[in-house]
Amino acid sequence: MSKHAMSLLPRWCSRVFSVELNGAPFYFAVKEKHLGEDVPRVFREVQNRDKCYSVLVYCSRDRIKTAKFYGELKDKLLRDLPPECRLSPMSSFLPKVRDSLVKGYFLKGNSDTSSPIERLLSDLIQHDPVLVCSYSPAEDGQQWTQHMWSETASQVMDVAKGYYVVPSEAPEYHPSTLNIINSDVFYSFDEAYDVMKKCGDIIPEAKAVLELLPSRVEARNKPDFPVIVIEGLDATGKTTLTESLKDTLGATLLPSPPECLSPWRARFDQEPPLIRRAFYALGNYISADQIGLKGVKTPVIVDRFWHSTAAYAIATAVSGPVCNLPGEGSEVYCWPSDLFQPSLVVLLTLDPEERKRRLRNRGQGKTDEEEELDHNQLFRLRVEEAYRRISGPACVTVDASPSADRVLQQVLLLIRGKCHL
Numbered sequence: 141m142s143k144h145a146m147s148l149l150p151r152w153c154s155r156v157f158s159v160e161l162n163g164a165p166f167y168f169a170v171k172e173k174h175l176g177e178d179v180p181r182v183f184r185e186v187q188n189r190d191k192c193y194s195v196l197v198y199c200s201r202d203r204i205k206t207a208k209f210y211g212e213l214k215d216k217l218l219r220d221l222p223p224e225c226r227l228s229p230m231s232s233f234l235p236k237v238r239d240s241l242v243k244g245y246f247l248k249g250n251s252d253t254s255s256p257i258e259r260l261l262s263d264l265i266q267h268d269p270v271l272v273c274s275y276s277p278a279e280d281g282q283q284w285t286q287h288m289w290s291e292t293a294s295q296v297m298d299v300a301k302g303y304y305v306v307p308s309e310a311p312e313y314h315p316s317t318l319n320i321i322n323s324d325v326f327y328s329f330d331e332a333y334d335v336m337k338k339c340g341d342i343i344p345e346a347k348a349v350l351e352l353l354p355s356r357v358e359a360r361n362k363p364d365f366p367v368i369v370i371e372g373l374d375a376t377g378k379t380t381l382t383e384s385l386k387d388t389l390g391a392t393l394l395p396s397p398p399e400c401l402s403p404w405r406a407r408f409d410q411e412p413p414l415i416r417r418a419f420y421a422l423g424n425y426i427s428a429d430q431i432g433l434k435g436v437k438t439p440v441i442v443d444r445f446w447h448s449t450a451a452y453a454i455a456t457a458v459s460g461p462v463c464n465l466p467g468e469g470s471e472v473y474c475w476p477s478d479l480f481q482p483s484l485v486v487l488l489t490l491d492p493e494e495r496k497r498r499l500r501n502r503g504q505g506k507t508d509e510e511e512e513l514d515h516n517q518l519f520r521l522r523v524e525e526a527y528r529r530i531s532g533p534a535c536v537t538v539d540a541s542p543s544a545d546r547v548l549q550q551v552l553l554l555i556r557g558k559c560h561l
């Protein structure tokens with residue numbers, strides 16, 4: 141058995157396991173003795189005494205490799221498993237222990253599929269950083285047990301005698317929140333830079349991104365003029381408003397991510413969250429540098445900035461309803477201490493139906509994430525709520541449903557009130 145698997149074993153009984161079925165998490169734990177607890181729901185729904193399996197990816201020291209492997213594992217399982225086998229996202233974590241989350245997949249097979257599934261999993265534990273367990277009914281036929289597989293014999297291990305699986309309560313916060321800091325959201329230039337630097341060996345484009353980064357993190361000049369950020373979901377009217385503000389105020393308009401990153405954006409959008417979010421985080425530091433340059437001559441309007449980076453990352457990391465987000469006031473919503481703070485952040489909000497109508501009228505292709513926003517109501521609600529919870533500076537919400545000119549006037553009022561323009 142590998143060192144990594146060994147290190148998990150002593151805390152095995154403190155861990156909670158979560159399987160996500162149709163977007164809803166089901167929790168269970170393991171115990172050495174059985175005290176007559178129920179069978180966890182995930183197993184209650186399994187028919188004909190079929191077998192289930194879990195494949196957890198343990199974190200090697202190389203975070204980049206682990207993140208890439210997790211994404212590749214899903215592709216491999218979907219490609220090589222029998223089509224009848226059901227694959228669900230799964231995780232294991234120690235409640236309230238930061239960075240304790242281990243992610244993986246839960247497989248449900250029937251008697252016809254268990255041989256090909258077991259062949260595939262045996263091969264996986266020989267070559268990849270995974271921990272494989274199988275779940276089957278205990279001898280008494282009433283309970284279910286979990287068996288960890290050994291990596292040499294590809295069989296049920298002696299030391300890890302069967303543990304009983306028992307229901308576990310939902311944790312106070314969604315388990316993904318345990319690993320958000322510095323995996324999904326970066327709170328300093330150095331943390332995001334570190335990820336991009338380590339990507340250099342496997343993603344050639346990372347080197348090009350590193351070359352574009354400012355040599356000094358702090359904005360080189362403190363802008364004399366106000367810097368106003370406009371935020372909001374796609375099609376809430378950011379482009380329309382920022383163009384009008386530029387003309388009305390004689391301001392400089394900066395898009396975010398900055399134009400110099402455009403050639404690499406599609407490439408990084410394909411990468412797992414750790415790498416993708418580091419790319420966007422670094423984009424904000426390039427924007428901050430440009431703000432410093434322009435803000436000594438004119439007011440600066442920025443189309444998206446840190447709020448977008450953090451809100452989309454948090455809303456993607458966490459699934460389910462808004463109550464699964466880290467609570468209001470959580471450190472997850474804090475502004476990076478080394479990132480320039482704008483004078484004002486305006487969040488445009490829009491009724492979902494009107495937003496869809498505007499999207500249709502615009503008739504452009506959408507990113508996968510924007511497609512997701514359309515289809516997944518809960519994701520949209522999580523992004524909007526995360527926007528509202530970010531502080532330092534917090535955003536000021538403006539209803540974007542009136543005419544473009546009314547929205548402009550409303551925002552000009554806010555700017556004049558706050559920035560003395």
Ligand SMILES: Nc1ncnc2c1ncn2[C@@H]1O[C@H](COP(=O)(O)OP(=O)(O)O)[C@@H](O)[C@H]1O
Nearest residue numbers: 374375376377378379380498502542543544547
């Ligand atoms: N206040 C408004 N009322 C009606 N339509 C608007 C308004 N603001 C923008 N639009 C239209 O809605 C669509 C999306 O606006 P856009 O500025 O491109 O949004 P974003 O930059 O946030 O994606 C465009 O077709 C635009 O002309």
Ligand SMILES: Nc1ccn([C@H]2C[C@H](O)[C@@H](COP(=O)(O)OP(=O)(O)O)O2)c(=O)n1
Nearest residue numbers: 373374375396397420444445448449452507
């Ligand atoms: N400063 C920024 C800007 C955008 N992002 C991310 C957040 C989302 O994943 C996408 C949204 O950008 P997109 O170009 O689709 O949005 P618009 O069409 O400009 O409204 O980019 C970011 O993380 N940080």
